[in-house]
Structure formats: structure tokens, C-alpha cells
Amino acid sequence: MSRGTLFDKVWERHQVAILPGGQTQLFIGLHLIHEVTSPQAFAMLRERGLSVLFPERTVATVDHIVPTENRQRPFLDALAEEMIVTLEKNCQDFGIQLYNIGSGNQGVVHVIAPELGLTQPGMTIACGDSHTSTHGAFGAIALGIGTSQVRDVLATQTLAVSKLKVRKIQVDGDLAAGVYAKDVILHIIRTLGVKAGVGYAYEYTGSTIASLNMEERMTICNMSIEGGARCGYINPDQTTYDYLRNRPYAPVDWQPAVSRWQSLASDPDAIYDDEVRFNAQGIAPTVTWGITPGQGIGVDERVPQLAELPATERDLAAEAYQYMGVTPGQAIAGLPVEVCFIGSCTNGRITDLREAARVAQGRQVRAGVKAFVVPGSEPVKRQAEAEGLHEVFLAAGFEWREPGCSMCLAMNPDQLQGRQVSASSSNRNFKGRQGSAAGRTLLMSPAMVVAAAVTGRVTDVRELL
Numbered sequence: 001m002s003r004g005t006l007f008d009k010v011w012e013r014h015q016v017a018i019l020p021g022g023q024t025q026l027f028i029g030l031h032l033i034h035e036v037t038s039p040q041a042f043a044m045l046r047e048r049g050l051s052v053l054f055p056e057r058t059v060a061t062v063d064h065i066v067p068t069e070n071r072q073r074p075f076l077d078a079l080a081e082e083m084i085v086t087l088e089k090n091c092q093d094f095g096i097q098l099y100n101i102g103s104g105n106q107g108v109v110h111v112i113a114p115e116l117g118l119t120q121p122g123m124t125i126a127c128g129d130s131h132t133s134t135h136g137a138f139g140a141i142a143l144g145i146g147t148s149q150v151r152d153v154l155a156t157q158t159l160a161v162s163k164l165k166v167r168k169i170q171v172d173g174d175l176a177a178g179v180y181a182k183d184v185i186l187h188i189i190r191t192l193g194v195k196a197g198v199g200y201a202y203e204y205t206g207s208t209i210a211s212l213n214m215e216e217r218m219t220i221c222n223m224s225i226e227g228g229a230r231c232g233y234i235n236p237d238q239t240t241y242d243y244l245r246n247r248p249y250a251p252v253d254w255q256p257a258v259s260r261w262q263s264l265a266s267d268p269d270a271i272y273d274d275e276v277r278f279n280a281q282g283i284a285p286t287v288t289w290g291i292t293p294g295q296g297i298g299v300d301e302r303v304p305q306l307a308e309l310p311a312t313e314r315d316l317a318a319e320a321y322q323y324m325g326v327t328p329g330q331a332i333a334g335l336p337v338e339v340c341f342i343g344s345c346t347n348g349r350i351t352d353l354r355e356a357a358r359v360a361q362g363r364q365v366r367a368g369v370k371a372f373v374v375p376g377s378e379p380v381k382r383q384a385e386a387e388g389l390h391e392v393f394l395a396a397g398f399e400w401r402e403p404g405c406s407m408c409l410a411m412n413p414d415q416l417q418g419r420q421v422s423a424s425s426s427n428r429n430f431k432g433r434q435g436s437a438a439g440r441t442l443l444m445s446p447a448m449v450v451a452a453a454v455t456g457r458v459t460d461v462r463e464l465l
């Protein structure tokens with residue numbers, strides 16, 4: 001009988017060799033690519049006359065640079081057009097499946113792979129994108145990699161990588177109304193810090209996590225990287241299997257697959273390198289006030305004073321006060337916002353949009369506020385439209401866009417202007433993240449973004465439920 005974590009078991013099953021330097025050569029079951037981090041990798045293959053070893057194990061989509069309004073080709077932005085043409089050519093030349101615009105499955109890479117059933121428990125997954133940690137929601141070991149590693153995976157289907165330690169993060173108890181998976185992960189990062197996860201995989205467990213649906217689990221695992229962890233995962237259970245069943249790439253031989261997946265879950269007596277516990281009852285709707293995802297507070301709290309912070313966090317807090325234009329001790333509720341963005345691989349899925357629409361129903365976006373919804377993928381958009389969610393958003397004064405990363409990092413026309421403040425359902429609030437060098441980002445749940453949109457200020461969504 002094995003006595004290990006899912007991480008250990010999956011790692012062991014994919015270990016090809018221990019390299020002389022101590023790293024593991026890890027077999028990668030599924031490789032996902034997008035237009036930003038793949039061009040150079042393919043260029044390096046071409047230079048060396050190499051081919052893609054297992055083209056059927058790589059799947060591509062376009063997400064970062066695609067416009068969300070006018071998607072007519074060629075794109076108005078010549079650089080964006082060049083990037084998509086390059087990806088199209090690379091996929092064609094090397095025999096890689098590309099879920100392009102209009103394919104019915106295009107979208108943010110971390111949204112589409114689970115939707116297609118490509119992401120499965122027990123897999124090793126790599127993608128040239130830090131938020132690859134998202135796929136861990138299914139009990140996969142999913143690693144974000146750099147461009148030279150994208151080349152390595154294309155050429156060899158393996159990766160040289162150091163083994164991680166595992167921290168068990170147990171969250172128990174019921175979430176209050178108006179408190180979501182996004183608040184749980186912002187709370188965890190706020191508590192542990194943005195660097196605590198360095199060298200670790202985060203295993204999320206406990207009754208709160210078990211009660212979450214797959215979209216919510218993805219929100220949690222997605223932001224593992226913002227807590228410093230290279231990957232995060234949740235042991236597969238019935239919720240996982242129910243989500244995957246009958247998806248296009250789900251195993252045809254279903255029962256044996258489920259049995260195998262079950263055997264990979266962490267054993268009850270598995271040994272962890274570290275363990276921490278949280279109580280869901282102590283979590284409020286959480287909003288970031290600063291310039292890292294760790295600078296978050298409950299919506300009913302005040303921006304911390306320097307003296308309240310550990311010495312190691314004070315310099316960054318001082319920098320954040322200045323950049324964000326907030327005063328220590330100021331209540332975060334009531335802070336005016338100008339742009340409201342719902343979308344991204346953190347919170348652009350169907351259950352996010354349902355919850356956002358529930359809050360938007362019968363309300364109006366405040367005059368002067370620009371608010372828009374960007375579904376995470378073409379299937380999310382179709383599903384939302386089938387349910388009439390787009391009509392709720394449009395009636396409330398939100399724009400309803402086409403799928404992509406959009407203003408999460410603003411590599412397309414969706415950008416903040418000047419010092420605008422955004423309420424954003426995305427995952428990073430770094431300086432200049434949303435397209436303007438001075439733009440300011442407040443991270444929060446999609447429901448909280450709607451609350452901000454209809455009031456024009458940071459507002460506790462619990463008051464609107």
C-alpha cells in the first residue's frame with residue numbers, strides 16, 4: 001500500500017530519470033500552448049531541425065492578444081495579427097490541434113482544457129504560462145514553464161524540474177453568502193504571503209474545498225502561483241468525475257479511469273512537509289488594496305497602518321500606499337472605481353457569470369463607470385447566452401464581449417487609461433498590469449465586481465444579496 005500524497009504518486013509515475021544535477025526528468029502528459037510563449041520555442045526547434053515528438057499531446061489556443069470586440073481578420077493590431085498567424089503556421093507545420101477563434105472552443109487556455117476534458121486527474125500538465133496551476137483542481141500536477149522549457153516539452157515531451165515539497169492547506173466550514181472561492185484564496189495568500197509557496201506544491205483540502213464545484217476549485221488552484229507555489233491541487237472526488245464525464249476528451253473506458261484516479265488521491269496518512277489550517281467562517285469578501293495579491297483585506301476592514309504590518313512588509317506597503325493613492329487606516333469600502341472587469345482564467349467561467357448576473361439582475365451600472373464581461377471561452381459564452389445571462393448584463397449596462405484574457409493583462413485593446421481604478425475579477429494587481437503604467441487594480445470576486453459596478457465604489461456584496 002502506498003502512503004503518499006497525490007503529488008508524490010503522480011510525480012513518481014512520470015519520472016523518466018534523475019538528472020545528474022538532481023532534477024527530475026518528468027514526462028509531460030499534456031502540453032498546452034498559446035500565442036505569447038510559443039513562437040520562440042518553435043523557432044528554436046526549427047533552428048535545430050527538430051520536430052515535435054508527440055504532436056497529439058500538445059493543444060493550442062489563442063487568448064492573450066485576441067480582441068474582444070472586433071475579431072475580424074486581419075486584426076486591427078498588426079502585432080496581434082502576426083502573433084496569431086505565427087501560431088497558426090506552427091500548429092499546421094507541426095501537426096498540433098489549434099482551437100482557433102470561431103472553432104467553438106477558443107478561449108483562455110486554462111478555461112478550455114478542462115472544458116474539453118483534456119485536463120484529467122493524475123496527469124502531468126505543462127504550459128508556458130504561470131497560471132497553469134489552475135489544472136491542479138482536477139488532481140493533476142500542472143506546472144507553468146518558460147519558453148525554453150516549452151521547446152524542451154515540444155522536442156522531448158519531458159521537462160527537467162526540481163521536485164517540490166507539499167504544503168497541506170486545510171479549509172473547513174461553510175462559506176457565508178457573498179463569500180466565494182476567490183475570497184478563500186485571497187484570504188490564504190493574504191495570510192501566508194506571496195512568497196510562502198516558493199518551493200512548494202499546495203494541496204487544498206478540508207470540508208470547504210470538498211464543497212466547491214470544479215470552477216471554484218479552479219479559482220483556488222489558479223492563484224496558487226500568486227502565493228508563490230509553482231502548482232496547487234485538489235484530490236479528485238465525485239465532483240471531479242461528474243464534471244469530466246462525457247467531455248470530448250474524457251476517457252471512453254470510464255470506470256477503469258475513475259478507479260485509477262481514485263488510487264492516486266493522497267492517502268489519509270500521507271506525510272506533508274508542512275500543514276496549515278483555515279476556518280471558512282472567518283473569511284469575508286476580500287479586496288486587494290495594494291500592488292500584490294497578498295495585500296488584501298476584508299471589505300469591512302481598513303487599509304493597514306505600517307505599524308500593524310510585519311517589518312518585512314512595510315517597504316512594499318509604503319510603495320503600495322503611494323501607487324494606489326490610499327491612506328493607511330482608510331476604509332476600503334467606498335473607494336471609487338472607474339472600470340469593472342469580469343473575466344479571466346480565475347473567474348471567467350459559467351458559474352462565475354451566473355453569480356455575477358444574479359447580483360446584476362435588476363440593477364444598473366453607475367453612470368460614468370465602464371463595466372464589461374468577457375467570457376473565458378466560446379463554450380462559456382454560448383452557455384451564458386443560452387441561459388440569458390448576457391441579457392441580464394446588457395440590461396444592467398455591462399458590455400458583453402468575445403472570449404480572451406482581455407483586461408486581465410491588457411495585451412489587447414482592453415486597457416485602463418491613466419490612473420483609472422479597476423475592480424477586477426482577475427488574479428494580478430501588479431503596477432501597470434492592466435494596460436496603463438499608472439493604472440490601479442483592485443482584485444475581488446465577480447459578485448463583488450458587480451457590486452462595485454452598480455454603486456461606483458467598493459461595496460460589500462452581502463448588502464446586495
Ligand SMILES: CC(C)[C@H](C(=O)O)[C@@H](O)C(=O)O
Nearest residue numbers: 036037064128129130131409
Ligand atoms: C503571458 C504569460 C506568459 C503570463 C503568465 O505566465 O502568466 C500571463 O498569462 C499572465 O497572466 O501574466
Ligand code: SF4
Nearest residue numbers: 131344345405408409
Ligand atoms: S486570463 Fe490573465 S492570468 Fe489567465 S492566462 Fe490570461 S493573462 Fe494570464
